[in-house]
Structures are given as structure tokens and as C-alpha cells.
Amino acid sequence: MTEFRSFVDRVVRPNAEDFDRAGEIPAWVLEEVSAAGYWGAVLDGDMVRFGALHEEIGRGCSSLRSLLTVHSMVSYAVDRWGTAAAREKWLPQLASGRVLGGFCLTEAEAGSDCAALVATAVPHEGGYRINARKKWTTGGQIAGLLLVFARTERGLSAFVVPGDAPGVKRTPIGDVLGTRASMMADIELVDCEVGADSLVGAEGMGLAVITGALDIGRYSVACGSVGITQACLEAVTAHCTERVQGGSVLAEHQLVQKMITEMAVNVRAARLLCVEAGESKDRGDPETIIATCVAKYFASTTAMRAAGDAVQLHGAVGCADGHPVSRYFRDAKVMEIIEGSTQIQELLIARDALRGR
Numbered sequence: 620m621t622e623f624r625s626f627v628d629r630v631v632r633p634n635a636e637d638f639d640r641a642g643e644i645p646a647w648v649l650e651e652v653s654a655a656g657y658w659g660a661v662l663d664g665d666m667v668r669f670g671a672l673h674e675e676i677g678r679g680c681s682s683l684r685s686l687l688t689v690h691s692m693v694s695y696a697v698d699r700w701g702t703a704a705a706r707e708k709w710l711p712q713l714a715s716g717r718v719l720g721g722f723c724l725t726e727a728e729a730g731s732d733c734a735a736l737v738a739t740a741v742p743h744e745g746g747y748r749i750n751a752r753k754k755w756t757t758g759g760q761i762a763g764l765l766l767v768f769a770r771t772e773r774g775l776s777a778f779v780v781p782g783d784a785p786g787v788k789r790t791p792i793g794d795v796l797g798t799r800a801s802m803m804a805d806i807e808l809v810d811c812e813v814g815a816d817s818l819v820g821a822e823g824m825g826l827a828v829i830t831g832a833l834d835i836g837r838y839s840v841a842c843g844s845v846g847i848t849q850a851c852l853e854a855v856t857a858h859c860t861e862r863v864q865g866g867s868v869l870a871e872h873q874l875v876q877k878m879i880t881e882m883a884v885n886v887r888a889a890r891l892l893c894v895e896a897g898e899s900k901d902r903g904d905p906e907t908i909i910a911t912c913v914a915k916y917f918a919s920t921t922a923m924r925a926a927g928d929a930v931q932l933h934g935a936v937g938c939a940d941g942h943p944v945s946r947y948f949r950d951a952k953v954m955e956i957i958e959g960s961t962q963i964q965e966l967l968i969a970r971d972a973l974r975g976r
């Protein structure tokens with residue numbers, strides 16, 4: 620959509636290398652996102668539009684798209700399952716971007732297998748006392764509201780925890796392979812006390828909250844991966860029509876044209892899968908869960924292949940730190956791991972296909 624494209628071309632793309640090098644998205648950019656109203660996009664209920672936004676932001680900077688992803692997952696969960704008090708307090712702040720959300724699921728013991736998590740929430744003075752060691756929280760350095768998953772007597776449960784609650788400790792993570800500017804942190808909760816109205820969904824409903832929030836995250840990452848592939852295609856067509864080797868521009872070599880063809884076809888296919896997933900969300904179709912897995916699987920693996928080819932076609936300059944295609948390559952790898960790795964998508968998609976027989 621033109622509005623999103625011009626926002627990204629004005630605010631994000633010209634500065635994305637600087638964000639990556641500095642390991643952070645500066646406050647003025649976060650404010651520009653607020654001014655544009657994009658933090659609240661998931662709450663507007665138009666998921667095709669949400670997807671188009673996340674594709675464009677992903678075309679510019681996967682770190683910023685990652686911040687939008689986890690923020691949207693938290694906003695969605697609070698909106699759908701939060702108590703009336705939590706919704707009244709947090710939704711306006713999340714929608715405006717005054718408060719950013721952090722999604723605290725992963726632990727050292729629980730990665731792909733989130734059912735293995737060991738964090739606990741025990742009843743305490745009418746509320747809960749939470750102890751947890753959460754890993755790899757995107758935006759964890761700046762998040763003002765944490766969606767924390769912990770085990771109660773009734774099973775996995777979800778809680779909203781203010782980022783400044785006593786007992787919340789953050790350890791920034793630097794030097795990650797990709798999405799380097801997504802301001803990640805490990806987050807520890809030590810005897811952190813929250814009220815009963817912090818529960819998101821009923822006790823024991825954590826897996827449903829995880830499934831719902833991950834569905835939003837997967838959709839966002841799928842669309843962001845389309846953005847990476849589109850950025851690769853744009854970089855490659857520009858480079859290959861300028862760089863002369865063997866007496867002609869690279870674009871005239873048929874082996875190069877084959878790589879460009881694959882990129883051009885796959886980006887369209889991935890975008891269509893994302894639109895299909897978005898439309899199924901807008902219809903409220905339960906099939907959206909698997910449509911989103913398919914879109915995430917195809918779009919993220921496509922982005923990885925396109926980014927590898929983009930580096931290949933740029934030769935040595937594409938390997939230089941600070942060149943956009945080297946960033947696309949590092950960021951694309953992350954897309955195959957977050958929000959359910961490629962192998963987890965394969966398990967879910969195959970299981971669904973076999974059930975349909």
C-alpha cells in the first residue's frame with residue numbers, strides 16, 4: 620500500500636543500516652510509528668491491511684518489524700483475553716505506542732517445546748507471585764508491558780506484568796546474528812507480585828493464549844519475510860543492471876536471469892499466501908491457523924533463499940558488513956527460527972495434511 624511504502628522509504632530504509640550498527644531503533648523512529656498510528660494496527664481488525672504494513676516495514680528493517688510483531692502479539696492477547704481492568708488500563712497505551720509490549724515465553728528449558736516451561740505463578744494476597752527466567756525477549760530492553768507465561772496449579776497461564784514492577788530484571792542481549800536492532804533482553808522475574816486482574820484468560824488457558832498470539836506473530840513474520848524478499852529483488856535488479864562483467868551487465872547472463880526469475884515468482888507466491896492467511900483471519904475462519912503456518916513456512920524459507928542469492932549476485936560487496944543484502948541475509952535466517960521454526964511448521968503442516976486424508 621502506497622502509504623506504508625512512502626513511510627518506510629522516508630523513515631526506515633535510509634536509516635536501517637545505522638539502526639543495525641547501533642543495535643537499536645532510535646526513539647524518534649518509534650515516535651514516527653506512533654504518529655502514523657501503526658502500533659495499534661492489530662487492534663483495528665483489518666488483517667490484510669496489517670499484513671501489508673508488516674510487509675513494507677519488513678522491506679525496510681526487520682528489527683523494527685520484529686518490535687511491531689511482538690507488540691502486536693501482546694496487544695492482541697490483552698484485547699482478546701485480558702480482564703476488563705487490564706483492557707481499560709493497557710489497550711489505549713498499547714494502541715498509541717506509549718507503552719510497548721514484550722512477549723515472554725521462551726526459557727532455557729522451553730524453546731520449540733513451550734509446554735516444558737518451568738516458570739511459576741503461585742497465589743499470593745489475592746493475586747500471584749511470579750518467578751521466571753525468560754530468554755530472548757524481543758524489545759525486552761524497552762518494553763513497558765510484559766506478557767509472561769508461567770505455570771499455576773491449573774497449568775500454563777498468561778499474565779500481564781508492568782515492565783517497572785518490582786522484581787523485574789533485564790539483561791540486554793547484543794551481538795545477535797540478525798534483527799540486531801530489536802533491543803532484545805533476557806528477563807528475570809524474582810518474586811514479582813501482580814494482582815488477580817493481571818491474568819490473561821483463565822488459569823490453565825495459557826496454551827490457547829500462546830496459540831492465538833503466535834498466530835498473529837507468524838502472520839507478521841510471514842509478511843515481513845515477503846518484505847525481505849522484495850528488498851532482495853529490488854537490490855538485485857538494480858545491481859545486475861549496472862555491474863559489468865564478461866563484457867556485459869550481469870542481468871544479460873541467463874544464469875543470473877534464472878535467479879532473478881525465481882525471486883520474482885516466489886515473492887508473488889509468498890505474498891498471495893499471506894493475503895490468503897489475512898483474508899481467512901478477517902473472515903474469522905479457524906483454517907487461518909494452518910493457512911498462516913503455510914504462509915510463514917513458504918515466506919521465511921523463500922526469504923532465506925532470496926537473501927542467499929542476493930549476496931551471491933553482489934559478490935564481495937554483498938559480503939561487506941553494512942551492505943543491505945548482508946543484513947537481509949542475517950535477518951532472513953532469524954525468520955526461519957522465530958515464531959515456530961521451519962521444522963515446527965513442517966510438523967504442523969504435515970499433521971494437518973494427514974488429518975485431511
Ligand SMILES: Cc1cc2nc3c(=O)[nH]c(=O)nc-3n(C[C@H](O)[C@H](O)[C@H](O)COP(=O)(O)OP(=O)(O)OC[C@H]3O[C@@H](n4cnc5c(N)ncnc54)[C@H](O)[C@@H]3O)c2cc1C
Nearest residue numbers: 722723724725730731755756757953956957958960962963
Ligand atoms: C532474534 C530472536 C528473537 C526472539 N524473540 C523472542 C521473543 O520475543 N519472545 C520469546 O519468547 N522468544 C523469542 N525468541 C526465541 C524463539 O522463539 C526460539 O528461539 C524458538 O522458539 C526456538 O527455540 P530454541 O531456540 O530453544 O530452539 P530449539 O527448540 O532447541 O530447537 C533447535 C532446533 O531443533 C529443531 N527442533 C526442535 N524441536 C523439534 C522437533 N520436534 N522436530 C524437529 N525439529 C525440532 C528446531 O527447528 C531448531 O532447528 C527469539 C529468538 C530469536 C533468535
